[in-house]
Amino acid sequence: MSDKDVSMSNEELDVDAIVAQGLLLIETILRRKPLSEIKEVIAAGAPVWYQDDEGTSALHAAAYTENEELVRFLIDEGAVWNAVDNLHNTAGDVALSLNNEKCYTIIRDAGIRSELLLTLLAKRAPAANSPLNLIFKATDTTAAGSTDAFLSTKLEYTKDEHGQDICLVKVSDSEEVGVMMGWERGIMQETVHRLCDDHPDAADGLKVLNVGFGLGIIDSLFQSLPTKPSLHVIIEPHPDVLKHMREQGWYEKEGVKVLEGKWQDFIESEELLAVGGFDVVYTDTFSEDYSDLHRFFGHVPDLLAGPESRFGFFNGLGATNSLFYDVYTHVSDLHLADIGIDVEWSDVDVFEGDTDRWGKTREYFAMRTYRLPVGKMKAF
Numbered sequence: 267m268s269d270k271d272v273s274m275s276n277e278e279l280d281v282d283a284i285v286a287q288g289l290l291l292i293e294t295i296l297r298r299k300p301l302s303e304i305k306e307v308i309a310a311g312a313p314v315w316y317q318d319d320e321g322t323s324a325l326h327a328a329a330y331t332e333n334e335e336l337v338r339f340l341i342d343e344g345a346v347w348n349a350v351d352n353l354h355n356t357a358g359d360v361a362l363s364l365n366n367e368k369c370y371t372i373i374r375d376a377g378i379r380s381e382l383l384l385t386l387l388a389k390r391a392p393a394a395n396s397p398l399n400l401i402f403k404a405t406d407t408t409a410a411g412s413t414d415a416f417l418s419t420k421l422e423y424t425k426d427e428h429g430q431d432i433c434l435v436k437v438s439d440s441e442e443v444g445v446m447m448g449w450e451r452g453i454m455q456e457t458v459h460r461l462c463d464d465h466p467d468a469a470d471g472l473k474v475l476n477v478g479f480g481l482g483i484i485d486s487l488f489q490s491l492p493t494k495p496s497l498h499v500i501i502e503p504h505p506d507v508l509k510h511m512r513e514q515g516w517y518e519k520e521g522v523k524v525l526e527g528k529w530q531d532f533i534e535s536e537e538l539l540a541v542g543g544f545d546v547v548y549t550d551t552f553s554e555d556y557s558d559l560h561r562f563f564g565h566v567p568d569l570l571a572g573p574e575s576r577f578g579f580f581n582g583l584g585a586t587n588s589l590f591y592d593v594y595t596h597v598s599d600l601h602l603a604d605i606g607i608d609v610e611w612s613d614v615d616v617f618e619g620d621t622d623r624w625g626k627t628r629e630y631f632a633m634r635t636y637r638l639p640v641g642k643m644k645a646f
Contacts, residue, residue, distance in 0.1 A: 288316025288324075295327035301336055314345045321351030325373070329360035334368045337361075347376040348590065358589035370589075377593035381556075382600065388557045421506040423481075433481050433507075435552075449616065451483055453580075453636050456614050458487040460640045461546045461576045471496030471521075473541060475569060477529045477549035477562075479507050482514065484548060489519065497521055497541065503528045533565045543571030550580035556594060559583070563601055570643060577607060577641040585631040595637050607641040614638050 291312035294304050308314060317323045325345040328336040337357075341347065350356055358377070361369035422434045430448035462468055474488050474495040479502040488495055498521050502508055508526055511517065517524055525532050529549070532538055547569050549562055559579065566577050581598070584590030599609050614636040 283311075284313055284316065287312035289318060291316065291324050292318055292322060292327045295324055295331060295333075295336065298331055298333075301333075301339065304336065305339075308343060314340055314343045315349070317349060317351070321349075321353070323349050323351075323357065325349065325357040326351060326355075326360055329357040329364070329366070329369055329373070332361070332364060332366045332369060334366075334372065337369045337372050341372060341376045347373050347380060350587070354587065356587065356589045358592075359587065362588060374589060374592055374596070377589065378596050378600070381593055381597045385557065385560055385597070385601070417504055421504060423506075423510055431481055448481070448483075452616060453614055453638065454484040454487055456612070456638060457548070457578055457640075458484060458491070460610075460612065460638065461548065461578050462488075462491055465545060465576065466574055467545055469493055472545040473497040473543070473571065474546045475499045475501070475538070475544040475548070477501045478551040479511060479516075480550065480552070482511070482516070484550070485516075488546075489522075495521055497523070497544075499523045499525060499538070499541070499544075501525045501527065501529050501532055503531075529562065533562075533569075538569065543575065544569055545571055545575050546578075547575070548578045556583050556597070559598070560601055563598075563605060563607075566602075566607060566641070567605055567643065573643050573645060575642065578639060581637050581639050582631055585633050585636075588633065591633055591637070595639075598639070602639075602641055606644045608644050609639045609641045612638045612640075 287307070287310065291304070291307050291314070294307050312324075314324050317326075323346065325337065325340050325347070326349075328340055345357075347358070348356055355363075356373070358370050358373040361367075361373060419435055424432060424434065426432055432447045462472060465472060468491070471493050472491070472495050474497065476485055476488065476499070479485060479500055485498070485500055488498060498519075500511075500516070500522065502511065502524065503526070508524070511524060516522055525537065529551070547566060549559070551558070562579075570577060579598075581595060584594040595611070599611070602609050615634065616631070616636045617634045
């Protein structure tokens with residue numbers, strides 16, 4: 267037997283041992299053995315990150331047994347808070363299904379700490395041309411996850427089989443993703459209501475900044491206010507969206523100013539800063555992740571006109587899973603609090619009416635309830 271064959275055999279033995287230890291750990295937990303015995307299994311080398319053929323991890327098992335102390339211990343030992351089983355459930359989802367708030371909160375708070383740390387690391391990431399930046403490089407280079415790919419991909423404005431307006435982008439030969447769909451209208455209506463209706467300057471015409479046009483749902487709602495905005499600035503980078511806006515007459519609307527480009531191109535420009543602040547700022551971009559949204563947060567205080575100004579954003583990150591959605595909602599709330607913005611959250615039922623009609627356009631937002639944020643500068 268060659269040295270290479272010996273090496274491969276040793277690696278196979280190591281893998282087999284890891285699998286056996288991982289299975290033993292999960293079984294020990296599910297049999298509700300004492301914590302001291304579970305600690306011995308881990309001390310002997312059982313990996314807390316291991317998942318069996320059904321995707322069950324030690325943390326899933328601990329959630330099933332509703333063992334609060336064990337859940338906390340596994341988190342401290344490095345258990346993966348966001349690991350999903352074959353049914354796409356996290357350990358937090360398991361705890362939630364059992365109405366075990368304590369176990370769920372421990373797992374959720376671990377997720378919040380993890381995401382806060384990742385955001386901090388991203389802020390301290392090396393320059394883009396540094397080899398070290400590979401650590402932080404996004405893996406999704408499709409139009410759904412890369413702004414550059416999105417801006418170079420053709421969009422299609424069309425209607426689905428139910429007659430609903432949709433804007434689609436092709437991310438692969440076999441998959442199209444909705445940039446914006448008609449089912450979001452209810453969210454946008456409630457958003458405009460909470461951003462504008464009781465604003466003390468609403469009767470004089472608000473100064474509004476919106477980032478990301480999409481189907482133009484929220485911009486049309488801003489234009490439908492009892493008193494139209496005195497200034498309505500729209501930042502939009504995609505050439506197909508800009509073409510659609512021209513065809514729809516947005517460039518000719520009174521008080522509307524379209525800035526062609528990414529928000530990063532204008533956020534510190536004289537064109538925006540010369541306004542003296544906006545009464546309402548809203549952002550809903552496509553193909554950007556939380557790190558981009560977090561960077562936008564940092565500019566919001568400079569964009570708002572005063573203490574009565576409001577800020578909103580489309581709160582859709584992590585919305586395929588209850589735990590992920592809860593984590594991102596809390597993380598954004600904490601980050602906005604750090605820059606002096608208090609957020610009032612309200613719930614919007616997005617399952618009202620005939621839910622089947624939304625089809626696959628609802629796959630990226632699986633929650634029944636949308637958490638709607640409206641932020642204002644803290645009063646000091």
